[in-house]
Amino acid sequence: MTTTTAAVMADSLTKAYRGGTAVDGITLRIEPGEVFGILGTNGAGKTTTVEMIAGLRRPDSGEVRIFGLDPHRDRGAVRQILGVQLQQAYMHHALSVDELIDLYRSFYPDPRPAADLRALVGLEDQRRVRFEKLSGGQQQRLSIALALVGRPRLVILDELTTGLDPHARRRMWSTLEGLRKEDVTIVLVSHAMDEVERLCDRVALIDAGRVVALDTPAGLAAQGGADSLEDAFVTLTGRELEIDG
Amino acid sequence: MTTATRSPAPQHRPGPDAWLTLTVSEAKMVSRDTAGLIVPLGLPLLILIMSAAAAGSEVLVGTHTALEVFVLPLVITLVIATIGIVNMPSFLAYYRRSGILRRLAVTPASPSMVLVAQGVVSVLQALLGLVLALTVALVFFGANPPERIAAAIGVFLLATLAMYALGMVVASIAPTPNSAVAIGLVLFFALGALGGLFGGMAALPDFLSGIAPWLPFGASVEALGAVWVGADVPAENLLSLAATSVLGTAVAAALFRWE
Numbered sequence: 221m222t223t224t225t226a227a228v229m230a231d232s233l234t235k236a237y238r239g240g241t242a243v244d245g246i247t248l249r250i251e252p253g254e255v256f257g258i259l260g261t262n263g264a265g266k267t268t269t270v271e272m273i274a275g276l277r278r279p280d281s282g283e284v285r286i287f288g289l290d291p292h293r294d295r296g297a298v299r300q301i302l303g304v305q306l307q308q309a310y311m312h313h314a315l316s317v318d319e320l321i322d323l324y325r326s327f328y329p330d331p332r333p334a335a336d337l338r339a340l341v342g343l344e345d346q347r348r349v350r351f352e353k354l355s356g357g358q359q360q361r362l363s364i365a366l367a368l369v370g371r372p373r374l375v376i377l378d379e380l381t382t383g384l385d386p387h388a389r390r391r392m393w394s395t396l397e398g399l400r401k402e403d404v405t406i407v408l409v410s411h412a413m414d415e416v417e418r419l420c421d422r423v424a425l426i427d428a429g430r431v432v433a434l435d436t437p438a439g440l441a442a443q444g445g446a447d448s449l450e451d452a453f454v455t456l457t458g459r460e461l462e463i464d465g
Numbered sequence: 466m467t468t469a470t471r472s473p474a475p476q477h478r479p480g481p482d483a484w485l486t487l488t489v490s491e492a493k494m495v496s497r498d499t500a501g502l503i504v505p506l507g508l509p510l511l512i513l514i515m516s517a518a519a520a521g522s523e524v525l526v527g528t529h530t531a532l533e534v535f536v537l538p539l540v541i542t543l544v545i546a547t548i549g550i551v552n553m554p555s556f557l558a559y560y561r562r563s564g565i566l567r568r569l570a571v572t573p574a575s576p577s578m579v580l581v582a583q584g585v586v587s588v589l590q591a592l593l594g595l596v597l598a599l600t601v602a603l604v605f606f607g608a609n610p611p612e613r614i615a616a617a618i619g620v621f622l623l624a625t626l627a628m629y630a631l632g633m634v635v636a637s638i639a640p641t642p643n644s645a646v647a648i649g650l651v652l653f654f655a656l657g658a659l660g661g662l663f664g665g666m667a668a669l670p671d672f673l674s675g676i677a678p679w680l681p682f683g684a685s686v687e688a689l690g691a692v693w694v695g696a697d698v699p700a701e702n703l704l705s706l707a708a709t710s711v712l713g714t715a716v717a718a719a720l721f722r723w724e
Contacts, residue, residue: 274571275571276570299571299573300573302571304571306567308564310565312494312565313563314493314498315490315493315494319493322486323487326482326483326486327483327572327573327574328479328573370572370573
């Protein structure tokens with residue numbers, strides 16, 4: 221018996237594109253305050269899954285609830301409690317860091333102060349720099365700051381640290397640790413093993429549109445009969461994780 | 466079993482300050498896109514200057530010159546058509562292509578906010594073009610203001626609405642920024658050619674000149690020309706502009722996609 225509402229309830233999600241099935245019956249229950257990893261190779265269906273959870277795509281079948289709310293029917297309410305960093309999303313390219321932060325702050329009733337957001341992602345020195353002039357890593361950091369503007373209860377981060385240098389990665393990780401302390405539920409899509417291993421309470425291993433294993437990072441390693449999550453991944457999916465981040 | 470501990474749904478909608486901030490943001494985007502301002506503001510001015518000297522001395526109706534009857538209505542229509550049909554859709558298509566609309570779709574901002582903000586900024590741009598063209602014509606070429614000022618403002622607003630509605634249709638069906646510009650330009654030149662952009666509606670073959678006043682570009686030129694000389698606006702002009710506005714808005718609203 222469950223007495224609390226799950227942060228994310230995804231029930232038997234499927235999604236097919238012209239090229240084939242991207243998601244083939246994924247069911248996940250993510251608890252409030254959890255840092256939940258979704259790990260898989262490119263094309264495994266990770267992004268499609270979280271896009272359905274965020275309400276950006278409609279599943280062919282299956283249901284999503286975010287804190288009990290339907291992302292489509294209760295769109296307005298869900299948008300208030302959800303923060304999303306998309307894998308490839310660009311901002312108004314001619315606007316500066318400050319202008320973009322102000323724009324996104326205006327959408328929410330009780331936004332985080334702009335100075336806090338800048339400090340959170342280390343963009344204090346780029347306040348007047350236009351988005352198009354930021355480096356890839358800086359754009360990524362701004363994108364994460366904008367996902368946190370509205371004090372979301374659930375944050376979906378798709379490829380959090382791809383393209384970041386090691387220093388920026390560590391900084392981002394400590395930002396996430398901070399969010400965890402605020403009881404924010406975090407869904408972290410990744411193919412970076414060390415990141416998932418370090419940050420996540422539980423991890424779903426996704427392969428070919430299905431959940432092939434779901435456990436704590438240590439539990440997954442044990443399931444795969446291996447010392448590390450990385451070895452377990454190969455055992456459980458029969459695939460190598462490509463390193464391109 | 467799940468119990469009904471459903472979180473209360475905070476039903477906050479972005480308020481007036483969000484609309485204002487988004488509109489100011491769009492204005493900054495448009496004003497920082499210098500190249501995009503040249504065609505809607507520069508081209509009509511060029512046509513005006515090239516033809517004003519000759520047209521300003523050619524009396525057509527009563528005391529009214531060809532500058533007032535034809536050139537100024539054409540130039541004003543040109544301003545709103547280039548901005549509405551070509552510029553604005555290419556902006557929105559770029560937003561969609563680049564993921565900006567997708568990103569906004571996961572915030573409390575609604576599709577209508579983006580469309581309205583971009584629309585407001587385009588109208589301001591059109592007003593700038595209008596003031597520019599009128600100032601040059603009145604100050605340097607001795608043109609007179611329209612005899613029926615209130616009617617002229619009404620026709621201008623209606624024509625603007627019609628062009629923007631067409632632009633919204635282009636924006637909602639174009640998959641890429643390039644195709645938005647292509648579709649917009651084809652539509653613009655087709656309507657423009659039929660509306661007298663290249664030498665007057667009278668120069669068109671009979672079967673085409675008959676439909677020109679029914680199409681938005683020709684209707685706008687004809688209606689503005691009519692109010693300039695104090696005449697009644699032909700009913701087909703008003704019908705055309707009103708129908709384009711209503712149909713265009715409905716089609717755009719039905720087809721608009723975030724990605």
